[in-house]
Amino acid sequence: PVLVVDFGAQYAQLIARRVREARIFSEVIPHTASIEEIKAKNPAALVLSGGPASVYSEDAPGIDHDLFDLGIPVMGICYGYQAMADALGGVVANTGGREFGRTTLTTAGDGVLHSGTPEQQPVWMSHNDAVQEPPPGFTVTASTPGAPVAAFESLERRMAGVQYHPEVMHTPHGQQILTRFLYEVADLAPTWTAANIADALVEQVRTQIGDGLAICGLSGGVDSAVAAALVQRAIGDRLTCVFVDHGLLRAGEREQVQQDFVAATGARLVTVDAEETFLRELSGVSDPEAKRKIIGREFIRSFEGAITDVLGDRAAHGDKVDFLVQGTLYPDVVESGGGSGTANIKSHHNVGGLPEDLEFSLVEPLRLLFKDEVRAVGRELGLPEEIVARQPFPGPGLAIRIVGEVTGERLALLRKADLIAREELTTAGLDNQIWQCPVVLLADVRSVGVQGDGRTYGHPIVLRPVSSEDAMTADWTRIPYEVLEIISTRITNEVPEVNRVVLDVTSKPPGTIEWE
């Protein structure tokens, strides 16, 4: 892999993503990793990330100078660039030329890194110190007003560095420049394609599971579907998928799992029909947290029951189920400090609460992938677009989109309204702009309306379309009025209990994406 050495800025993950966009596998590694650990990963190149420190401050994260003697290509970015300059014998100083934000980079014509990009281009900067002199043997290839040495390179040593941040979108040619480092300076070939990833992961799962048996919970979401499809391809019928239908899904989602997923993968599927139980347990409850608790508890109960059935069934044939498949993604792995990949199930929060005597090894085939890669692998495995491109949907489902008590009738009418909104947003070609669009039923609110010759006293439906990168923050999506009009007209005509459609124009913060 290309190892992105994380010097404590928020950019390391983003750099890793960008390297993968150049179709080269990359991983983030903390700067505290020893040179032995780094060597053990057999890196194709190192990228030293930015970081908050000054190379001269006492607590500046150190960089082992031997790193530069391994014969491995290196690219330094921002702090990583300065640390590299310092380690290789260049001069870094604080001369007051600090730059924060957009600035103009002027490139020298003969550099390999910037070749093919404009001589003058905007770049994103964030630095106090600046490199004054490049290390011996390195050529200066660009400058900015505050950084006379804004980039250097040595083709002979296969090393280069830039003061600015090529990974952020405010540096419009950044991806091209990073890619040039990988292809032209480090001499790497693009091999990280969906087909190769899928093949490699299938092989890896096969090795991990051996002759064992595995089970996987399907939620209807992208991650669990792709994880299951990979494991199915690796071990076939020795995987059993469990789908708990809690009756809180949207229109068509049960069919997507039971028909489309099974048709595409040939997976063995056990469906637990738990709708009645969930509705019974939820009756009379309108507090959001209480709803979540009940749903979490009942979900585990149903899942556990299904596992026990599968185990019993298979154990009768002398088999043992040792593996539980999870759709954990790379951002979760990086954020939790990286884990070993096998853990006792009871400590795992996603399915915590299973009985202690059920011990599984976790199979997490997606733990090195970003979401867009998961989708690409899903397509590669032949999963239909409805599953692969599905927008995020909360585990507690429509229950937290009914403000008030959850009942079968309310679920049915919300399902109708939600389907109309989804259909019209898709028809209008807005799916790419929208991260997700909760459709919320204000079941405890009624308002007066008029329809035909009569007065109505119905419920409002709220549309909550949001745009977001990661659901941590979000903005409300500016849906064209004409599209809103169609959705509103259709919902009030086709769902008799609804006589008003309103639009939520709150960003997050202060509003959350969901209403509960």
Ligand code: XMP
């Ligand atoms: P909020 O409402 O907190 O939502 O802005 C952020 C993202 O998380 C989803 N969400 C959940 N997902 N279980 C889940 O699996 C939950 O209980 C849950 N609550 C919110 C929400 O849809 C959005 O994508």
